[in-house]
Amino acid sequence: MTFEQNYFQLLSLPVAFDVDASALQAAYLTLQTQFHPDRFVNATSQEQRLSVQFIAHLNEAKQCLEDDVKRGYYLLELLHETVPEERTIDDMEFLMAQMELREQGEALVVQGDADALRSFQQSIQAQYEELRSHLSSQLADALWNDAAVSLAKLQFFQKLSNEVSQANKVN
Amino acid sequence: MALLQISEPGQSLDPHQRKRVVGIDLGTTHSLVATFKDGSAQTLGDSHGDHILPSVVRYTAEGAVVGRSARDHLVDDPLNTIASAKRLLGVAKDDLHGLNDALSYAFVDDARTNSLMLNTEFGVISPVNVSCEILSHLAQRGAEHLGGELDGAVITVPAYFDDAQRQATKDAARLANVSVLRLLNEPTAAAIAYGLDQGDDELIAVYDLGGGTFDVSILHLQKGVFQVKATGGDSALGGDDFDVRLAELFLTKMDKRSDALSLEQQRELMRVARLVKEALSDAMDVPVDLSDMFGHEFQVTRAEFNGCIETLVNDTLTACGQVFQDAGVRVSDVDNVIMVGGSTRVPYVLERVAELFGQAPYCELDPDKVVALGAAIQADILAGNRRDDSLLLLDVTPLSLGLETMGGLMEPVIRRNTPIPAAQAQEFTTYKDGQTAMAIHVFQGERDLIDDCRSLGRFELRGIPPMVAGAARILVTFQIDADGLLEVSAREELTGVESAIQVKPSYGLSDDDMMAMLQDSFVHAEDDKDARQLRELDVEAKQLHEMVSIALFEDGELLNDAETRVLQGALDGLKAAIEVQQVSELQKATSALSSESELLAARRMNKAIHKALAGEHVDQLSAE
Numbered sequence: 001m002t003f004e005q006n007y008f009q010l011l012s013l014p015v016a017f018d019v020d021a022s023a024l025q026a027a028y029l030t031l032q033t034q035f036h037p038d039r040f041v042n043a044t045s046q047e048q049r050l051s052v053q054f055i056a057h058l059n060e061a062k063q064c065l066e067d068d069v070k071r072g073y074y075l076l077e078l079l080h081e082t083v084p085e086e087r088t089i090d091d092m093e094f095l096m097a098q099m100e101l102r103e104q105g106e107a108l109v110v111q112g113d114a115d116a117l118r119s120f121q122q123s124i125q126a127q128y129e130e131l132r133s134h135l136s137s138q139l140a141d142a143l144w145n146d147a148a149v150s151l152a153k154l155q156f157f158q159k160l161s162n163e164v165s166q167a168n169k170v171n
Numbered sequence: 172m173a174l175l176q177i178s179e180p181g182q183s184l185d186p187h188q189r190k191r192v193v194g195i196d197l198g199t200t201h202s203l204v205a206t207f208k209d210g211s212a213q214t215l216g217d218s219h220g221d222h223i224l225p226s227v228v229r230y231t232a233e234g235a236v237v238g239r240s241a242r243d244h245l246v247d248d249p250l251n252t253i254a255s256a257k258r259l260l261g262v263a264k265d266d267l268h269g270l271n272d273a274l275s276y277a278f279v280d281d282a283r284t285n286s287l288m289l290n291t292e293f294g295v296i297s298p299v300n301v302s303c304e305i306l307s308h309l310a311q312r313g314a315e316h317l318g319g320e321l322d323g324a325v326i327t328v329p330a331y332f333d334d335a336q337r338q339a340t341k342d343a344a345r346l347a348n349v350s351v352l353r354l355l356n357e358p359t360a361a362a363i364a365y366g367l368d369q370g371d372d373e374l375i376a377v378y379d380l381g382g383g384t385f386d387v388s389i390l391h392l393q394k395g396v397f398q399v400k401a402t403g404g405d406s407a408l409g410g411d412d413f414d415v416r417l418a419e420l421f422l423t424k425m426d427k428r429s430d431a432l433s434l435e436q437q438r439e440l441m442r443v444a445r446l447v448k449e450a451l452s453d454a455m456d457v458p459v460d461l462s463d464m465f466g467h468e469f470q471v472t473r474a475e476f477n478g479c480i481e482t483l484v485n486d487t488l489t490a491c492g493q494v495f496q497d498a499g500v501r502v503s504d505v506d507n508v509i510m511v512g513g514s515t516r517v518p519y520v521l522e523r524v525a526e527l528f529g530q531a532p533y534c535e536l537d538p539d540k541v542v543a544l545g546a547a548i549q550a551d552i553l554a555g556n557r558r559d560d561s562l563l564l565l566d567v568t569p570l571s572l573g574l575e576t577m578g579g580l581m582e583p584v585i586r587r588n589t590p591i592p593a594a595q596a597q598e599f600t601t602y603k604d605g606q607t608a609m610a611i612h613v614f615q616g617e618r619d620l621i622d623d624c625r626s627l628g629r630f631e632l633r634g635i636p637p638m639v640a641g642a643a644r645i646l647v648t649f650q651i652d653a654d655g656l657l658e659v660s661a662r663e664e665l666t667g668v669e670s671a672i673q674v675k676p677s678y679g680l681s682d683d684d685m686m687a688m689l690q691d692s693f694v695h696a697e698d699d700k701d702a703r704q705l706r707e708l709d710v711e712a713k714q715l716h717e718m719v720s721i722a723l724f725e726d727g728e729l730l731n732d733a734e735t736r737v738l739q740g741a742l743d744g745l746k747a748a749i750e751v752q753q754v755s756e757l758q759k760a761t762s763a764l765s766s767e768s769e770l771l772a773a774r775r776m777n778k779a780i781h782k783a784l785a786g787e788h789v790d791q792l793s794a795e
Binding site: 047 | 352353393396552553554555563564565589590591592593594595650651652653714715718765768769772773776777779780783784
């Protein structure tokens with residue numbers, strides 16, 4: 001089965017970076033309620049298969065749209081049609097800053113100072129949010145190359161913040 | 172296999188055509204069957220009025236005996252009396268050492284296979300056989316109560332069960348000739364039983380401490396849709412472990428060592444420990460009488476017992492913390508807590524859980540029955556027996572699924588807690604010049620090294636044209652169905668070479684084993700196999716013909732003239748085959764119509780999706 005709509009259309013959302021989370025959830029539930037395989041227990045095996053395929057597609061769409069980085073790349077591809085193959089950054093200053101942040105985070109986790117760690121995480125979060133709003137306006141203004149760079153940076157921040165909370169969990 | 176009846180689209184079921192469906196809680200220590208009758212879910216009893224069936228099967232030369240009468244022989248015939256078989260379901264021999272030492276059966280020592288088999292007086296038995304006996308017994312009970320052969324059952328499994336264990340459960344059902352409507356996670360069943368599906372926007376935690384397993388799940392309920400946010404737990408921790416700890420306390424008090432005990436003494440010790448544990452739920456101290464076999468009598472207080480189990484209970488609370496993290500919620504966000512499983516009767520457990528959540532948990536329903544009751548409700552919904560089908564269950568996969576890559580690393584393709592059904596594709600490439608085959612080895616687990624994960628199966632993609640290393644583009648697709656079972660396929664993108672497997676646990680039963688067992692179970696069926704096959708094909712063909720005719724009548728405009736002609740041809744072909752009544756003709760014509768109607772079905776689906784988004788009501792896809 002081919003699905004003609006893009007993820008935004010599928011979930012009745014405007015094609016834009018900023019997504020209304022509750023509208024997304026509402027559309028998701030509407031579709032799940034009608035097309036989940038549980039609704040096709042008495043149908044032909046063909047319809048059952050279609051339902052499984054569609055819901056798998058729907059789940060993928062939701063996961064993509066709920067993740068800032070995934071949604072960013074998806075949107076870039078959708079609007080600009082090409083995404084830079086290599087998602088690298090040659091902004092040395094940014095990379096150095098990232099490395100420092102990473103070392104700082106690791107040190108805090110090892111020290112086990114919960115308060116310091118929390119404020120560190122908050123500061124990462126704040127920088128992430130700032131970058132995110134940059135990205136949003138770059139995409140809205142069709143500044144594709146700038147947006148691609150911001151996306152790569154956003155991915156760095158996302159990874160960093162996941163790693164810190166993961167390391168914190170283990171300790 | 173029993174075929175389900177199909178009503179015409181847009182028509183509700185005749186009340187007399189209610190499907191005979193049940194919910195089965197296939198538990199580690201005990202099992203139950205329940206059905207939805209007279210407006211409520213109720214568990215079903217045997218002729219003595221006993222609802223709970225001990226999950227114990229005894230094999231003698233004459234055959235298998237299930238339940239209480241089997242349990243009575245746990246002590247005097249331990250090698251032929253199999254209890255807690257669920258712990259062995261879908262488990263490889265290599266994994267055995269991780270299990271409770273109390274499982275002292277005569278395991279078959281055959282180096283050629285990693286499948287777990289037991290020697291009994293009846294012969295060699297797989298844990299799947301044991302579960303099959305229990306399922307048959309309960310299905311039979313259900314059929315007697317409902318007045319006819321069952322149309323299907325919802326069977327519950329611990330949320331923590333991995334793919335191999337789910338597959339083994341389905342194998343057991345297939346062997347027992349029970350048609351599985353859905354494998355349902357136990358905690359989710361409990362939430363349904365408590366009617367919490369009426370809420371509008373709630374976060375529910377289910378704490379399920381059974382005899383042999385511990386599960387904790389966070390469910391999110393929103394407008395009638397249940398979503399499992401995250402699940403966790405321990406598939407080898409339960410109330411049986413409380414018994415073990417208490418038995419250790421007894422031994423300390425009697426100044427005895429466990430390795431000096433006979434098998435009979437061990438079983439007696441466990442029996443008394445269990446009774447004392449249960450008595451301590453009501454009393455603050457309980458006399459222990461071990462005078463017959465040990466010559467000792469003494470007292471045990473609840474405080475002593477609490478001390479014994481404290482670390483076990485701590486472990487369950489730690490697991491809760493992990494699940495909160497996975498679900499991205501805080502303890503204080505939880506609106507309701509549900510207690511499931513007989514071990515939650517232990518006051519200390521209730522106390523600690525209430526303390527963790529800062530609220531009194533739900534525990535009004537019998538914690539032993541609650542899972543079966545929920546399964547019965549879900550079975551009723553899935554069978555289409557009720558008009559208000561507002562309740563829908565969305566599930567997630569409990570463990571990450573992935574592939575082995577160079578260096579013995581696990582590359583996750585579908586991550587833990589991804590909503591299912593799910594499909595995920597990832598591209599891989601060759602690492603040597605001229606490589607023409609690629610081994611696809613599928614694993615499950617959260618660790619980075621495949622040695623720490625469980626192997627689910629392997630297959631090979633052959634016929635890749637020779638290219639330089641890294642030039643081939645192999646797209647590997649993982650698909651998980653609504654029961655959480657996995658199918659993996661691989662395709663070389665440049666040439667279209669394809670290969671696929673339905674992942675069967677490499678240490679479970681092979682398809683050949685399954686076929687042999689199925690053959691065995693059919694031996695005493697008098698039916699002529701061919702006649703049976705023809706009958707099933709005939710039903711299938713007529714149903715397909717009718718469904719496609721209706722689809723074409725309703726949505727014929729979705730096809731152009733040429734497409735319609737092709738489909739009409741396939742319809743006529745099947746009609747002719749139905750008149751001829753020959754197995755091969757029917758098979759051919761059915762599969763021809765099935766593939767020719769694919770296009771129409773897909774377009775109808777797309778049309779329905781558009782309508783749904785436009786807020787229109789879609790007749791043929793709702794239950795009204």
